[in-house]
Amino acid sequence: MTRKNRRAVFILTGLAILGFAVGLILYATRGNITFFYSPSEIAQKHIAPETRIRLGGMVVKGSLEHSGSATVTFKVTDFVNTVPVTYTGILPDLFREGQGIVAEGELRPDGYFVADTVLAKHDEKYMPPEVADALKKAGRSKDGEVIQGPETTTPETLKP
Structure with a gap:
């Protein structure tokens, strides 16, 4: 096996182990989300x-x-x-x-x-x-009042 092939096998093995670890973490936390x-x-x-x-x-x-x-x-x-x-x-x-x-x-x-x-x-x-x-x-404040910003169209804003 050449040096380049050993490096590729090492990197792929490391990525596989990392992927497996991430999968285990996600599986363990799925019930807590x-x-x-x-x-x-x-x-x-x-x-x-x-x-x-x-x-x-x-x-x-x-x-x-x-x-x-x-x-x-x-x-x-x-x-x-x-x-x-x-x-x-x-x-x-x-x-x-x-x-x-x-x-x-x-x-x-x-x-x-x-x-x-x-x-x-x-x-x-x-x-x-x-x-x-x-x-x-929802367009409301914490008191339930309707919030009207510049993007809100009201009859008053439609008048010329």
């Missing part, structure tokens, strides 16, 4: 039931209901669509209606989102970046 969705994205993309995801949005005022010892239900909205959420456990101290949250869990076939983790914002001005981006895509 969760994607973030807003209520509108859930409605548009038709997420398969029992798929583990993160749901983010604003808690609808007046939707919080306590049922049972530690089970609560509430609704999360991006001011376009709303998803009902059920959670069993102790809610974070900063959880409030009208505030931004991120819940992690699974979507049931009946449309309810069963959360096993609920994360609330940590101060009055902070909102998780994913929730802020989802609200911005």
Whole structure:
């Protein structure tokens, strides 16, 4: 075997080992990957039931209901669509209606989102970046007001 052939075999063997290692890492982490969705994205993309995801949005005022010892239900909205959420456990101290949250869990076939983790914002001005981006895509502010930028066409902008 010539020096050039040995070098090629060494490089190919190294690439094969590296590819195998990357494959093992991806296989090991596949169960830990969760994607973030807003209520509108859930409605548009038709997420398969029992798929583990993160749901983010604003808690609808007046939707919080306590049922049972530690089970609560509430609704999360991006001011376009709303998803009902059920959670069993102790809610974070900063959880409030009208505030931004991120819940992690699974979507049931009946449309309810069963959360096993609920994360609330940590101060009055902070909102998780994913929730802020989802609200911005929906054209709403965190208070539910319609955001109108220069790209928005209104009857006033159409007047000569």
